[in-house]
Amino acid sequence: MLVAGTPYWACWSWFLSFYVSGELDARKGNLSICFISPPMESQNHHSQPPTIGTTFLRTCFNGVNTLSGLGILSVPYALSKGGWISILLLFLVAIVCFYTGLLLKRCMNSDPLIKTYPDIGQMAFGRKGRTVISTFLYLELFLVSVAFLIMGGDNLHKLFPKETFDIFGMEVGGRKLFISVTALVVLPTTWLRSLGALAYVSASGVLALLILLLAVLWGGAFDGIGFHESGEIWNWKGLPTAISLFSFCYCGHSVFPTLCNSMRDKSKFPKVLLVCFIFSTISYGSMAIFGYLMFGEHIAPEVTLNLPTKKISSKIAIYTTLLFPVAKYALIVAPIVISVEETLPFQESKMMSYLIRTCLVISTVVVALSVPFFGYVMSFVGAFSGITLSIVFPCLCYWKIALKFKKFGVEKTVILMILLIGTIIAVVGTYTASTDIINEVQHKRI
Template sequence: MDMDRNIRAYPDIGEMAFGNRGRWVVSVFMNLELYLVATGFLILEGDNLHNLLPNVGVKVAGSTIGGKQTFVILVALIILPTVWVNNLSILSYISASGVLASTIILGSIVWTADGVGFHNKGVLLNWNGIPTALSLYAFCYCAHPVFPTLYTSMRDRTQFSKVLFVCFSLCTICYASIAVLGYLMFGSSLQSQITLNLPTNKISSRIAIYTTLVNPISKYALMVTPIVSAIENQIPPHYSKRLSRVLIRTTLVLSTVLVAIAVPFFGELMSLVGAFLSVSASIIFPCLCYLKISGSYKRNGFERVIISAIVLMGISIAVSGTYVAIQQLISRM
């Protein structure tokens, strides 16, 4: 983006490196990844609300809609107005609440640990779980497709590297802390979301669960912004932009609701996203684009060797992780 000011989004980088085919491949992987992450947010909301209120259900036209499905729909209705907002600076303030929420969640889990204790033990190293673990690690750090959008929206772009450093550092601290606490508290019985293990009768647990519900609501709109932009750019100029935007964004939210209800398995879905999409969009594609744009692929040297090793590592994680994730999803269906 520093080399060419016309580059505004991740697909532009793919086009600069590999032409129209590069743009198409990057766009498909990026948008599908963001779409499924947004879907995962709805599944997370449904799981946690159902855990708090297990007896909720709605009857419509003689059919009963289960608690998880009901909560997914309700949360989508709450999220919908944030998706209609065009001003990314407003969304950044909404998303900033997620940082505070993550801090509160971590503090609440530490508080809960004082009452639950560290009595459970599990298998410290499970080789069969390595592909899933690596896939989920990739998912946790898969924000790369959003970086160009954030960069172009910043008032002071010179601070971008500092922003990334602070964000990744804070995320790593939160992830590692909750992972260790979860293992020590619940061992191998730890679920895909630690909030589902927390005893709902404790105040600290309820604070953690309630606060967990804030994160998806605050981040959903930012996640789907690149998808919305890609679709809206295809609207013919003679159509009403305002009406088209509302219809497109509403339809997008509705579709994620349908997928969340059809495939309500958070851990398995995020593992698939991490292995197949996140590894490709955040590890493999950036390396390949850099090699092509910089011309490093023509030169033998330390940089080329390191980047090629990263690409090979990414491909191995993508293949093994995707295979395991699909197996897990099929077994749950």
């Protein structure tokens, strides 16, 4: 069984990893998902048929896709907010998140029945722990689906800035129009009750990431943009935003337990994490540095919005990003949809299923239209749910499960420091992002 609640772009990786491990029936397209899964003690391991498990290489592939997504568009903007020295924070966040990923693995070692992140929460803090963690995961999925719509609308508006339509005598155009267009395009994909095909489409994540990175580099090196901007060395005021956006890049912890359990040799999972974090950090760091060198203080929250649309490399980069919502939106909202459907008495009704999925898409459109600020939404997600799920909760769970009876030593000191600093950053980052969103909304109304 797959418990709902996986980070934004990474949701599809669950489906893919379960497909290769035999728990997703490709012929029937059956997928069992539950937001609040049954208690661990009710799960009978011995009644389940043994599975071969995924190889080290396949797990690395799924892990890289878990950590690679929308964050690649915003890291140059994050670097511009904090200044050149803040690139060190990207590496520091990567190290801390790698360590907390290992903490989750150690929590799993305490009980063979632990299969998912919410299971870890239940093991540490009972049913309330499961509920709190699941709620944060749920909210994160919803907000990232909103970010996908905003990103699609921004990039379509970049390609067609003058497009307007006459609807009932009103001239409609701009980003809000294209946010709605993006939602209309992805809506049919959410009606699919079989997600096997979508998982394969989403498996192009690593390729899309590389194409996007190479297209941006090509634009800087050969299409006349150049790498001439100097930028700031350090900007204290922008640090909360920078750290929040960097944290967004490494929010893969909710899928780590599932990836680990899908492995043929679970003892190699720490090596998988190391490979995934190194690859992702190189990708993020490269995009951040080159993007900041190309556009400096004028960098947009999405680096593709700075690219000249007349260049072939720019069009390739922008069209690549437009594939993200089509390929991943349905997989991101699927756990939300299915968990809602499972709570209703008429869950077998196809018409009701279509209605629920349509209402969910409409709700994300309403939020995207109300807060069409990609950078601030990403910053909010990174601070509020990203740091909480990737840094704070792993430390709390590990402390409760493995350290509560140990004497106060080096390990406890390190985890306590990470916990305190992570909590402070989450609070400050959430406040900063919320303030920025409110100010922008008020400014738009004026």
